Amino acid sequence: DAGVIQSPRHEVTEMGQEVTLRCKPISGHNSLFWYRQTMMRGLELLIYFNNNVPIDDSGMPEDRFSAKMPNASFSTLKIQPSEPRDSAVYFCASSLGPGRNTEAFFGQGTRLTVV
Amino acid sequence: EDKVVQSPLSLVVHEGDTVTLNCSYEVTNFRSLLWYKQEKKAPTFLFMLTSSGIEKKSGRLSSILDKKELFSILNITATQTGDSAIYLCAIPQNYGGSQGNLIFGKGTKLSVKP
Numbered sequence: 001d002a003g004v005i006q007s008p009r010h011e012v013t014e015m016g017q018e019v020t021l022r023c024k025p026i027s028g029h030n031s032l033f034w035y036r037q038t039m040m041r042g043l044e045l046l047i048y049f050n051n052n053v054p055i056d057d058s059g060m061p062e063d064r065f066s067a068k069m070p071n072a073s074f075s076t077l078k079i080q081p082s083e084p085r086d087s088a089v090y091f092c093a094s095s096l097g098p099g100r101n102t103e104a105f106f107g108q109g110t111r112l113t114v115v
Numbered sequence: 116e117d118k119v120v121q122s123p124l125s126l127v128v129h130e131g132d133t134v135t136l137n138c139s140y141e142v143t144n145f146r147s148l149l150w151y152k153q154e155k156k157a158p159t160f161l162f163m164l165t166s167s168g169i170e171k172k173s174g175r176l177s178s179i180l181d182k183k184e185l186f187s188i189l190n191i192t193a194t195q196t197g198d199s200a201i202y203l204c205a206i207p208q209n210y211g212g213s214q215g216n217l218i219f220g221k222g223t224k225l226s227v228k229p
Contacts, residue, residue, distance in 0.1 A: 031215075031216075035219075041221075042219055042221035043219040045216045045217075048216040056216065093217075098215065101146055103149055104216075105160070108156045108157050109157055
């Protein structure tokens with residue numbers, strides 16, 4: 001298995017633009033997580049899906065952020081409009097799912113810079 | 116509120132030194148505690164601890180959990196420059212008795228100088 005695949009790896013955009021980050025979880029994993037990492041706040045959960053259903057989106061900063069998981073093999077995180085304070089590394093992770101003690105596997109991340 | 120606190124935030128040592136990284140936690144319905152290593156990119160899994168007093172070991176790295184005192188330590192002996200990384204501690208949040216997302220500490224940044 002290729003692991004969790006994220007795209008793009010880097011994105012630089014101007015403030016006000018729409019940004020879409022993509023994630024393909026590991027096949028067979030039922031849980032998918034979007035995290036944001038900054039120097040100040042470390043790794044923070046944005047949203048957690050289980051079986052394609054959002055379970056906890058309390059970490060989504062505001063209405064500018066939205067996430068979808070239309071099927072078991074694909075998820076998107078969208079920021080519209082983007083702002084400079086959104087600059088961070090965004091990680092997608094997947095795991096086998098609830099009910100099992102299991103680690104989460106991380107993608108390589110998308111480094112977003114909003115100028 | 117579930118939380119994970121790591122210390123120190125940053126550590127600089129010389130090759131060959133032994134280091135101990137600390138992680139304390141508060142969680143409703145403990146299931147496990149996980150350690151990750153993050154170099155340039157994605158965090159990579161090191162250990163999962165579920166029982167107190169049982170040491171997990173992988174080469175020069177070892178970890179142990181104390182569920183009574185709510186902490187874990189990660190030891191690295193005979194450190195090498197390749198051990199330089201951010202070490203993250205995490206606990207799964209509880210969702211109705213099932214494992215949910217991981218709550219991470221802010222990490223310990225370890226720098227090993229030659």
